[in-house]
Amino acid sequence: MSVKKRKKDFTFLENMYIPEIVKGMALTLKMMFRPKVTMQYPEVRFEPPSSYRGRPVLGQEENGEERCVACGLCSRVCPSLAIEVQAAETTREKERFPEKFEINMLRCIFCGFCEEVCPEEAIIMSKDYELVFDNRADAIYGKEKLLVPVKKLEDRIQFIRKYK
Amino acid sequence: MPKIVIDDKELDFNQGQTIIQIAEENGIDIPHFCWHECLSVSGNCRMCLVEVEKIPKLVIACSTIAADGMVVHTQSEKTVKARSAVMEFLLINHPLDCPICDEAGECKLQQYAYSHSVGESRFTEEKNHKKKRVPLGPYVMFDAERCISCSRCIRFCDEIAGEKQLTFVQRGDKVTIVTAPGKQLDNPYSLNVTDICPVGALTNRDFRFKSRVWDMSSTKSICSGCSRGCNIEVWVRNNEILRLTPRHNAEVNSYWMCDNGRLNTFKHVNAENRVDGPYLKREGNLIKTGWDEAIAFAVSELKSFGKDEIAFIGSAFATCEDNYIFAKFAKSAWSAKNIDFLRHVKPGESDKLLVMEDKSPNALGAQLAGIQPGKGGLNFEGIIHAIKEGKIKALYLLEDDLAAIKPEYESALKKLELLIVHSSNFNKTTDIADLILPASTYAEKHGTFVNFDGRVQRIRSAVTTEDFDRSLDGFEQSRLDKFGSPFDKWSSPKKMDARSSWRIIAAMYSALGHKIKHTMSQEVFDEISETIPEFQGLNYSVIGDTGAKIKLKSAETKSIKV
Numbered sequence A: 001m002s003v004k005k006r007k008k009d010f011t012f013l014e015n016m017y018i019p020e021i022v023k024g025m026a027l028t029l030k031m032m033f034r035p036k037v038t039m040q041y042p043e044v045r046f047e048p049p050s051s052y053r054g055r056p057v058l059g060q061e062e063n064g065e066e067r068c069v070a071c072g073l074c075s076r077v078c079p080s081l082a083i084e085v086q087a088a089e090t091t092r093e094k095e096r097f098p099e100k101f102e103i104n105m106l107r108c109i110f111c112g113f114c115e116e117v118c119p120e121e122a123i124i125m126s127k128d129y130e131l132v133f134d135n136r137a138d139a140i141y142g143k144e145k146l147l148v149p150v151k152k153l154e155d156r157i158q159f160i161r162k163y164k
Numbered sequence B: 001m002p003k004i005v006i007d008d009k010e011l012d013f014n015q016g017q018t019i020i021q022i023a024e025e026n027g028i029d030i031p032h033f034c035w036h037e038c039l040s041v042s043g044n045c046r047m048c049l050v051e052v053e054k055i056p057k058l059v060i061a062c063s064t065i066a067a068d069g070m071v072v073h074t075q076s077e078k079t080v081k082a083r084s085a086v087m088e089f090l091l092i093n094h095p096l097d098c099p100i101c102d103e104a105g106e107c108k109l110q111q112y113a114y115s116h117s118v119g120e121s122r123f124t125e126e127k128n129h130k131k132k133r134v135p136l137g138p139y140v141m142f143d144a145e146r147c148i149s150c151s152r153c154i155r156f157c158d159e160i161a162g163e164k165q166l167t168f169v170q171r172g173d174k175v176t177i178v179t180a181p182g183k184q185l186d187n188p189y190s191l192n193v194t195d196i197c198p199v200g201a202l203t204n205r206d207f208r209f210k211s212r213v214w215d216m217s218s219t220k221s222i223c224s225g226c227s228r229g230c231n232i233e234v235w236v237r238n239n240e241i242l243r244l245t246p247r248h249n250a251e252v253n254s255y256w257m258c259d260n261g262r263l264n265t266f267k268h269v270n271a272e273n274r275v276d277g278p279y280l281k282r283e284g285n286l287i288k289t290g291w292d293e294a295i296a297f298a299v300s301e302l303k304s305f306g307k308d309e310i311a312f313i314g315s316a317f318a319t320c321e322d323n324y325i326f327a328k329f330a331k332s333a334w335s336a337k338n339i340d341f342l343r344h345v346k347p348g349e350s351d352k353l354l355v356m357e358d359k360s361p362n363a364l365g366a367q368l369a370g371i372q373p374g375k376g377g378l379n380f381e382g383i384i385h386a387i388k389e390g391k392i393k394a395l396y397l398l399e400d401d402l403a404a405i406k407p408e409y410e411s412a413l414k415k416l417e418l419l420i421v422h423s424s425n426f427n428k429t430t431d432i433a434d435l436i437l438p439a440s441t442y443a444e445k446h447g448t449f450v451n452f453d454g455r456v457q458r459i460r461s462a463v464t465t466e467d468f469d470r471s472l473d474g475f476e477q478s479r480l481d482k483f484g485s486p487f488d489k490w491s492s493p494k495k496m497d498a499r500s501s502w503r504i505i506a507a508m509y510s511a512l513g514h515k516i517k518h519t520m521s522q523e524v525f526d527e528i529s530e531t532i533p534e535f536q537g538l539n540y541s542v543i544g545d546t547g548a549k550i551k552l553k554s555a556e557t558k559s560i561k562v
């Protein structure tokens, strides 16, 4: 019975070992003279482009008010049920605001649907990719962590206006 | 019988019916805003335009009386185009308020914008601005910009509530709704306008912004505010009741419910003062205890009294099942004769529409289930009297806050040597009790109520207690309930350690060595229908969503109405 030759079976030359090592060393040597792409994180940090989808944040106007009107659409569209919004009444013109706004960063999959559905441009995918926590409770981000001045989100807002 | 053809279907009808009525009866949907089955025809929204052969112009289906041989098209090109044009008109001045509007998700305008509109507006001018957030009365908030001037709310007040409280003022695109100067929308049925308003122009101030409708589950139940037994939906999110809305039942409440029932019959379920687990009184202090200890305590204490020294008081707030097992327990385990319950009738506090004088949901059911004095036994007043005289020393009381009703009852209860109470909340009576057993509220159990008219209707569990699991025990579930985990704050609800009264009594029965075979309230009801002639032939599926009449002897109806 003939034994079928398998891909992983080595040829005679390969079995010799030494030529293969030389081949590998040659590749290493070639790479040493290519430009480096590795970043010395955390000394050097990656600055993502505006198309990047980091953690979702809530835009805060200059007067300290949140843009969000607690319509709950982001919470409804979120495929991983990461967002909880509790609305309440305010005397402001827009009538309602989020009394509570929480995103469970363990659930979030950074899809950006919330940003896409928001009628107020209130929830924005930021450039923040540094999410660290060591227990489940800390992974739930409340308003204090979510609110970010709109100014800091300007280039993402321009980006979504262009492509929405 | 005359015949009409709607969308190629030949249909029989009664002379005098309008096209929309015939369509509705036969399950053909003709879109409409202003027409309502129970209100007069106004014909102002123009949404129900249909094409009738041999009539040159389109006609409105709500006010066109059907004639023999008429051929109606509701889906022809002409009607579809007309409808879309009507939608475009209605949306010209409608604000883009859906994100902040409570109606979103159950809004007719939103729905029709998807199904009967092209989704584009040619209107580029500035929208008309009107007043927003106007309180029309203690419970209803009005947003003039959202109003589409269908006049349903005005007609409801005039024709159903019987009080002319709302009217249109101005005209054209300035038209709006007001109450008379110095007057309010405060009739006892005012909140029904928030249900029939096809848009979010009228909203419930009590519920405003509490939750999105798609985040709640809704459970079919019965209002416990009076003996009418209005059919309702109980809306729950994260195991908390957020609102009640009326459910249509032509035999009982039509489309309506009163404001008192809507606002004041569910807050005790969520309240802080719930009895969470059994409590025993030791040296004047209430101590939380386990179920087994509580049951053992009740049985051994009751045993220390003679059978004429004990009285049993059932409840018009408990279900038929609770009262039936309670009566059975009293009679067979204790040979008791002193059994009765208090009727909560408030003479004069009724009206022509729904509200009844009897402020309890199940007086008739309690009586029929066996809560009546035995031969030679004492009735309610007799029991109170005997307690005062010291002849009755122990009282087992089911779900009724007697001490809050009259100081006379309170002082009588204080004389008792033993008071066992089933209660859902701490109250004046539980302050006096020696043993408090936590009873489930009407929203946490299955069971039946019999209304003033002898109609048995089902209540269903909408809120879970410790013994139940929402998904495993067949509760209604919202999307959040289905996908939540114990690690999500929005699906880790507070659950009460409470049980239906009949379950608690069944446990006592077993402690006495009797066998109780029932595990579900449905089985208790089956026994009721086998043993009590009035309930013969009934079971939970016969009762269904809208209830079933029991066979009443006239004597019983009389005794209950007195």
Ligand code: SF4
Pocket: A067, A068, A069, A070, A071, A072, A073, A074, A075, A085, A114, A117, A118, A119, A120, A121, A122, A123, B099
């Ligand atoms: S969709 Fe936007 S406005 Fe609506 S709740 Fe989410 S963040 Fe707030």
Ligand code: SF4
Pocket: A056, A074, A077, A078, A079, A080, A081, A082, A083, A103, A107, A108, A109, A110, A111, A112, A113, A114, A115
């Ligand atoms: S990015 Fe996606 S997963 Fe994350 S919160 Fe938004 S919708 Fe949910």
Ligand code: SF4
Pocket: B094, B095, B096, B097, B098, B099, B101, B102, B103, B104, B105, B107, B108, B109, B110, B146, B198, B199, B200, B201
């Ligand atoms: S009434 Fe309906 S269409 Fe108008 S804002 Fe409210 S939800 Fe939207």
Ligand code: SF4
Pocket: B146, B147, B148, B149, B150, B151, B152, B153, B154, B177, B196, B197, B198, B199, B201, B202
């Ligand atoms: S408030 Fe609502 S019910 Fe009343 S006229 Fe306006 S849209 Fe119709």
